[in-house]
Amino acid sequence: MxxxxxxxxxxxxxxxxxxxxxxxxxxxxxxxxxxxxxxxxxxxxxxxxxxxxxxxxxxxxxxxxxxxxxxxxxxxxxxxxxxxxxIYQESCIFKMKSDLLFGDSQFPDIIKENNARIVIVNKQFFVIEKSGKKEEIDDLYKVLSTYGIMQFTRSGRxxxxxxxxxxxxxxxxxxx
The missing domain is CATH 3.30.70.260 (ACT domain)
Structure with missing residues (x-):
């Protein structure tokens, strides 16, 4: 069987x-x-x-x-x-180049639409945190990867x- x-x-x-x-x-x-x-x-x-x-x-x-x-x-x-x-969640963080945040007017909308948040900003980079289902994190990863992700880390469930x-x-x- x-x-x-x-x-x-x-x-x-x-x-x-x-x-x-x-x-x-x-x-x-x-x-x-x-x-x-x-x-x-x-x-x-x-x-x-x-x-x-x-x-x-x-x-x-x-x-x-x-x-x-x-x-x-x-x-x-x-x-x-x-x-x-x-009931489960996963978390992840993305490190992105700061010029994306200041140079692309749609970037704040991408963060907001994906229920993510910015946890740190400096001249070189900013960090986005996202918690949610695996699929939600995968979707945000696909969007952000088109901009170039400097670093990415995902937690276990x-x-x-x-x-x-x-x-x-x-x-x-x-x-x-």
Missing amino acids: NQENKLYTVTIYTENNIGLLNRISAIFQRRHINVESINSSVSEIENVTKWIMVVKLSEEQIKKIIGQIEKQVEVIKAYYHTEDEI IAITKDEMKISTMLEAFQN
């Missing part, structure tokens, strides 16, 4: 230990699965790290991956969600679930 590959957002709650990222990435590497994005941050529970990873594969594969991830001693719990089960997660109760028990 061949299942369709689709994007899954994997959320992993862990202790913050050295080497864990290597072991988890090896789980994906052994199966030749590319990680589309990864983000690590503090979670809603003190001393617990939350990782968000985006991967494209079948549901059968993601279930196996989650099982392998949860076998890691430092992993408290791992979940996977489809796009419609989460950050996400929360639409439904209540019982993880907080479980993690409170972990703290005690």
Whole structure:
């Protein structure tokens, strides 16, 4: 039975230990699965790290991956969600030549139309910040690339679930 590959957002709650990222990435590497994005941050529970990873594969594969991830001693719990089960954002920054801002009258409109904002301006360059869905960032990238992007950096996905997660109760028990 061949299942369709689709994007899954994997959320992993862990202790913050050295080497864990290597072991988890090896789980994906052994199966030749590319990680589309990864983000690590503090979670809603003190001393617990939350990782968000985006991967494209079948549901059968993601279930196996989650099982392998949860076998890691430092992993408290791992979940996977489809796009419609989460609220997510990505962020990016663009470094552009300052003469574009002052010499092109439509440039401020491009920034405004894309719900982006300027975070710094100096004589040589200015920096635009944009948060939103992957497609929104891709669209702005296409527009700005015609003007010449000096530098570009994009974050990994950050996400929360639409439904209540019982993880907080479980993690409170972990703290005690």
